[in-house]
Amino acid sequence: MYGNAYIEPDSELAAKMAASREEDPEKLAEFEARIARGEKIEPDDWMPAEYRRQLLRMIEQHAHSEIIGALPEGTWITRAPTLRRKLALIAKVQDEVGHGHLLYSAAETLGKSREAMINDLISGKSKYSNIFNYPAKTWADIAVIGFLVDAGAIVNQLANAKGSYGPYCRALERICYEESFHLKQGYDAFVALAVGTPVQREMLQDALNRWWFPPMMHFFGPPDTISVHTEKLMRWKVKMASNEEMRQDFIEQYVPKIWELGMTLPDPALRKDEATGVWEYTQPDWDEFFRVINGDGLCNKERLAVRRYAEENGRWVREALMNPIQKRMVPYA
Amino acid sequence: MTESLDPRIRRADLEASPASSGLKQNEHWETYAIFHQDKRGAAHEFVGIVHAPDPELALVFAKEQFGRRKKTVNLWAVRSSDIYTFQHEDDDMFSTVPDKNYREASGYPVRKRINKYLFDQKEEEASKA
Amino acid sequence: MNNAIKDLLFRLADDELVLGHRNSEWTGLGPILEEDIAFSSIAQDQIGHAVANYTLLHESAAADEPLPDAIAFGRNEKQFFSSQFTELPIGDYAFSLIRHFLFDHAEMLRYELLTASSFAPLAALARKIKGELKYHVLHADLWVSKLGQGTEESRARMQTALNEAWPYALGMFEPSDYEAELVTNGIFSGEEGLQESWLEVVAPIIEKAGLTIPQASEPKYGGRHGYHTEHLQPLLDEMTEVYRLDPAAIW
Numbered sequence: 001m002y003g004n005a006y007i008e009p010d011s012e013l014a015a016k017m018a019a020s021r022e023e024d025p026e027k028l029a030e031f032e033a034r035i036a037r038g039e040k041i042e043p044d045d046w047m048p049a050e051y052r053r054q055l056l057r058m059i060e061q062h063a064h065s066e067i068i069g070a071l072p073e074g075t076w077i078t079r080a081p082t083l084r085r086k087l088a089l090i091a092k093v094q095d096e097v098g099h100g101h102l103l104y105s106a107a108e109t110l111g112k113s114r115e116a117m118i119n120d121l122i123s124g125k126s127k128y129s130n131i132f133n134y135p136a137k138t139w140a141d142i143a144v145i146g147f148l149v150d151a152g153a154i155v156n157q158l159a160n161a162k163g164s165y166g167p168y169c170r171a172l173e174r175i176c177y178e179e180s181f182h183l184k185q186g187y188d189a190f191v192a193l194a195v196g197t198p199v200q201r202e203m204l205q206d207a208l209n210r211w212w213f214p215p216m217m218h219f220f221g222p223p224d225t226i227s228v229h230t231e232k233l234m235r236w237k238v239k240m241a242s243n244e245e246m247r248q249d250f251i252e253q254y255v256p257k258i259w260e261l262g263m264t265l266p267d268p269a270l271r272k273d274e275a276t277g278v279w280e281y282t283q284p285d286w287d288e289f290f291r292v293i294n295g296d297g298l299c300n301k302e303r304l305a306v307r308r309y310a311e312e313n314g315r316w317v318r319e320a321l322m323n324p325i326q327k328r329m330v331p332y333a
Numbered sequence: 334m335t336e337s338l339d340p341r342i343r344r345a346d347l348e349a350s351p352a353s354s355g356l357k358q359n360e361h362w363e364t365y366a367i368f369h370q371d372k373r374g375a376a377h378e379f380v381g382i383v384h385a386p387d388p389e390l391a392l393v394f395a396k397e398q399f400g401r402r403k404k405t406v407n408l409w410a411v412r413s414s415d416i417y418t419f420q421h422e423d424d425d426m427f428s429t430v431p432d433k434n435y436r437e438a439s440g441y442p443v444r445k446r447i448n449k450y451l452f453d454q455k456e457e458e459a460s461k462a
Numbered sequence: 463m464n465n466a467i468k469d470l471l472f473r474l475a476d477d478e479l480v481l482g483h484r485n486s487e488w489t490g491l492g493p494i495l496e497e498d499i500a501f502s503s504i505a506q507d508q509i510g511h512a513v514a515n516y517t518l519l520h521e522s523a524a525a526d527e528p529l530p531d532a533i534a535f536g537r538n539e540k541q542f543f544s545s546q547f548t549e550l551p552i553g554d555y556a557f558s559l560i561r562h563f564l565f566d567h568a569e570m571l572r573y574e575l576l577t578a579s580s581f582a583p584l585a586a587l588a589r590k591i592k593g594e595l596k597y598h599v600l601h602a603d604l605w606v607s608k609l610g611q612g613t614e615e616s617r618a619r620m621q622t623a624l625n626e627a628w629p630y631a632l633g634m635f636e637p638s639d640y641e642a643e644l645v646t647n648g649i650f651s652g653e654e655g656l657q658e659s660w661l662e663v664v665a666p667i668i669e670k671a672g673l674t675i676p677q678a679s680e681p682k683y684g685g686r687h688g689y690h691t692e693h694l695q696p697l698l699d700e701m702t703e704v705y706r707l708d709p710a711a712i713w
Contacts (some may be wrong), residue, residue, distance in 0.1 A: 034436040042421045070459070070490035075339040077486055081704035081713035082531045083513050087506055088401055090486045094502040098398055101495040105382050106365075114384065117354040139704040139713075170381075178402070192713055199708040299450035302337055305347050305493070311356065313345075314493025317555055317618065318360045320612025331413040333382050341487045344551070361494060383496050390608070393601050394496035397503045406641050 023048060035237055039165035043109035043332050054133045054238050055165050056110040057126075063103035064121045064128035068303050070096040072136040073145060081139060089142065095182065099175045105333035107168040113328060122308045124295070131218040133297030140207035143193055146186020148208075148254060153213035154179050155250045167333045180187075187257070194261035201263075208258065209266045217284040218292070220247040251279040291294035365391035365401050366416055368409040377409050388412070465612050466640035467581055468519065468527070469543065470650055473638065473686055474572075475515030476544035478533055480694070481565060482508030483626070483701060500601060504562065507594045514587050522583040535705040539695040546686040547630035549694040556609065556619035557626065563602035563667075564631040568660050570595045575656065580648035603667055610671025617672060625676045632657070632681030639687075 027046045034041065041047055067155035070093045077093060104114045120126040131149060157179065161172035164183060193204040220243045224230055233239040241249075251270075253261060269282045291297070337343050361384045368377035380399045385391035391410035400408060419426070434440030485505035492498030516530035527533060547565065552558050573595060576588035609616040635657035644650045668675055684690065705713065 044420050045422060067490075068493075071339070074341065074490040075337075076704075077489060078340055078483065078700050079703045081535070081702075081707075081711075083509065083534055084531075084559075086483075086486075086511055086713060087513075090489050090502060090506050092508070093489050094499055094506075097490055097492075097495055097498045097502070101383075101398060101499065102381060104495070113358065114361045114638075119355045137338060139707075189713075196713075197708050197711045200711050200713075241338060243342050287422075302335075302342070306337075306342055306345075309345060309347050310491040313491070314555065315356075315360070316494035316613070316615050317497075317609065318362070319357075320609050320616035322357075322359055322362060323386070324357075324359055326359050326363055328358055329364075329414055331366070331419070332416075341491070345491075384494065385496065386608070389604055390496075392605055394500055396597065397500040398496060401499075401503055 016122075032235065033051045033193055035164045035235070040169060041164050042166045043330070048236075051236055051238065052231075054236075055168065056107055056112055058238065059103055059107040059110070059165075059168050060112065061129070063100050063117065065132065066096045066100035066103060067121070068128045068307065070100075070304055071301055071306055072132055072134070072299070073142060075136045076139055079139065080142075080208075084258050085189065088189075091147060092146065092182055092185065099178070099241075102171040102174060105169075105331070106165075106171045107219045109167045109330060109333050111330050113330075118311065122304060123312060124304060127293075128172055129218055130289075130292045130297060131214050131229050133292050133303060134210070134214050135298050136260060137210070138203050138207060140193055140203040141211065143186060143189035143204065144207040144211045146182060147190040148186075148211055148258075149215050149219075150179060150182045150186050151254045152219035152250055154183060155246050155253070159240040159246060162237070163240055170333070186309050191261065194263055204262060206265055212265045212267065213284045213288075214322045215250070216247065216281070217286070217289045220244070220250065222286055222289070248279055251281065255279070362386040362462070364413040365410040366413050367395040368411065369399050369403065369405060370407040370409075371404050373406055377407070382413060383410070385410075387432075466638075466643040466647070467584075467649060469638050469640050470644060471515050471519045472543040473545075475512045475519065475531050475533075477548050477565075477634070478508045478515065478569075479512035479560070480542070480544040480697065481548040482506070482512060484512075484548065484550075484552055485558065485562065488555075488558065493555055501558075501562075504566075504598055504601065507591075511538045511574075511591055511594075516593070518583050518587065522581075531705075535702045537698075539656075539690045539698060540688040542690065542694060542698070543686050543688060544694075545630070545634040545636065546691050546694075547627070547634055547685070548680050549685075549691060549697055551693060553593065553623065553626075554619060556616070556623040558603060558686065559602065559605050559609070560620065560623040560627045561631075563606050564590050564600070564627060564664060565634070566595060566598040566602050568631075568656070570599050571656055571659050571663065578648075579650060584649075587600050605628050606667060607671045610668075610673045620671070621673050624673055629679040630682045632679060633683050633685060636681065636683040636686040642686070 024046075028048060029048060031045070033049075033275065041051075073096070073242050077086075077089055080089045103284065104117060107117060108114055117126070121128065131152075136145060154176065157172055157176055161169055161176055162167060172302070190204070193200040223244045224242050230239065252272075255265065267282045268279060272279050279331075292300070295301075340390045363384070363386075364382045365385055365388065366382055367380050369380040370377045381396060383391050385394055388410050392408060395410055396405075397410050399405070429436075468619065483504050485501060485508060488498065489502040489505065490498065492501055509689070513530055516533045519527045519533060520529055530538070547561065550557075550561070573588040573591060577585055577592070579585040579588065606620065609620050611617070633707040637653045641652055645652045665675060
């Protein structure tokens with residue numbers, strides 16, 4: 001009925017999770033009715049084991065993506081070309097780390113420790129968004145990532161912010177607020193290049209050519225086949241919109257902004273069917289999608305190696321202040 | 334592995350870093366709940382947690398993670414394990430039964446009775462006169 | 463007088479830019495998420511202080527000084543007046559923390575003195591950034607005390623870092639050629655007094671942390687006169703790589 005605001009993972013959580021596995025039909029009905037009423041689920045609520053598993057996987061991957069996402073952009077921290085861009089880029093990468101922090105906190109409420117999540121990241125057991133396995137080759141890549149890639153992320157995150165799990169929604173609310181700064185500063189850097197000298201326009205066009213298909217593929221994925229499983233996740237408000245809906249939303253909002261500046265995208269088939277309002281586009285190379293997912297992207301190895309390096313490098317700092325006998329607990333975030 | 338595009342990474346010796354033996358339990362310390370006050374006179378409001386080895390560092394960390402954007406005049410850090418709470422499944426304890434209007438301002442329609450009293454007084458005076 | 467103020471502003475700004483640049487190298491690679499965020503804010507504050515001082519140079523001190531970006535990105539090492547301390551590579555986290563500790567205490571005291579400067583725009587700036595520096599030293603003091611008293615490894619790393627940093631830290635107080643003029647005109651009360659009060663502040667904290675100040679160190683001078691270690695020019699080359707791509711460009 002009441003108690004400390006955390007779950008002791010080894011006893012209580014295990015019991016809770018065992019109870020969930022029984023899938024008590026009465027509790028399940030209550031749980032689903034709550035979601036249908038638009039109410040949120042909190043960490044101490046009963047939830048189906050499958051709901052917990054899917055959410056944890058999703059939030060954990062989202063957290064990893066933020067931490068790994070700090071690396072391609074971090075590539076240009078020491079080389080940003082003005083003092084203001086330098087400050088903005090540091091602040092942006094800092095926000096990505098901050099988002100990772102907020103998302104790990106949300107994931108922790110589901111029973112997995114941050115240490116365990118990071119271990120699964122660096123061992124390759126858990127995934128992150130494959131968009132970050134592409135290299136940031138020039139300064140223009142930073143502008144395109146800050147604009148186009150963040151735009152893709154926002155479409156995703158705004159959808160997820162309407163999901164059913166309280167801690168994830170709270171984290172996303174703040175994240176979306178900060179993303180609007182990212183998008184604005186990315187757009188600003190993008191426009192600076194687009195209205196700039198021939199050298200600047202050329203580097204921007206080159207970056208656009210390389211960064212068009214990655215978000216189209218990796219943020220939104222292949223068109224969904226609506227399985228019973230997907231239906232259940234949508235009913236539980238874990239998955240909020242179909243891949244194709246989000247992809248259309250992304251194209252509709254951002255492609256005109258790119259064309260307006262006289263820049264092109266590397267898809268001659270890209271056009272809006274004015275009659276239906278639906279955008280037509282060339283299907284991305286889904287083979288490449290699966291190759292990158294399976295570890296064969298340009299930067300998969302480096303990203304994990306760098307993350308592992310950072311963890312090892314900081315270990316002595318963490319160990320110096322650690323209390324090995326402290327009891328582990330699952331906080332409510 | 335091809336050479337990194339990040340000069341910071343090129344300076345770091347990735348190969349020389351020891352093979353990861355994995356993070357230990359508690360390597361990220363314990364958690365503190367952070368409460369944020371945006372102006373004097375306002376209540377402190379829960380905004381999230383930080384991992385920290387002690388309350389001092391919890392506050393120093395919270396200052397940047399929760400105070401760097403929002404207007405802030407003060408923060409509290411409370412060890413998560415020191416917070417006591419009800420369970421959400423018991424939230425029916427909080428639903429107010431409709432006939433408990435003795436707890437509501439609307440349950441006290443005094444003016445009606447005053448008006449009746451004043452009316453009766455007037456009637457009485459009129460009947461005397 | 464004008465040259466004296468210019469020299470002072472260059473020293474203040476270049477220190478903050480070079481160290482802010484160095485400290486920002488940790489962003490995204492810090493020892494734990496919370497500290498990554500905190501240290502990144504400190505780096506941003508430092509670059510922000512550099513911008514403020516370059517702006518003073520451009521607006522108040524000398525009409526012939528260009529805009530802040532051109533000052534920051536348009537000079538070579540000989541034209542930088544930062545102390546050598548700031549340009550050293552980030553090292554391990556112990557070195558970066560010790561440098562942050564030694565540097566920000568000096569900044570805190572320096573700007574405190576500058577709040578009384580007869581050069582009004584600088585006095586106003588000094589009052590404005592006092593709060594940020596207060597957080598920097600709070601952050602630095604906690605880490606030094608905790609890692610000094612942590613494990614055997616953390617204590618050893620902090621002591622090694624302190625030994626390496628110390629002569630360079632003393633180099634922060636290298637007197638400028640305009641010292642007498644600055645003092646006489648009430649612009650800044652001078653490096654010698656500053657070094658003394660700095661030592662009075664940092665020594666007890668170091669001692670309480672169980673660390674020892676190295677004996678008889680020769681200060682590493684030169685930076686205030688444009689003489690630098692082998693680390694500054696490569697830092698500047700890297701920092702200006704994109705800026706130099708196209709002289710006509712606005713980024």
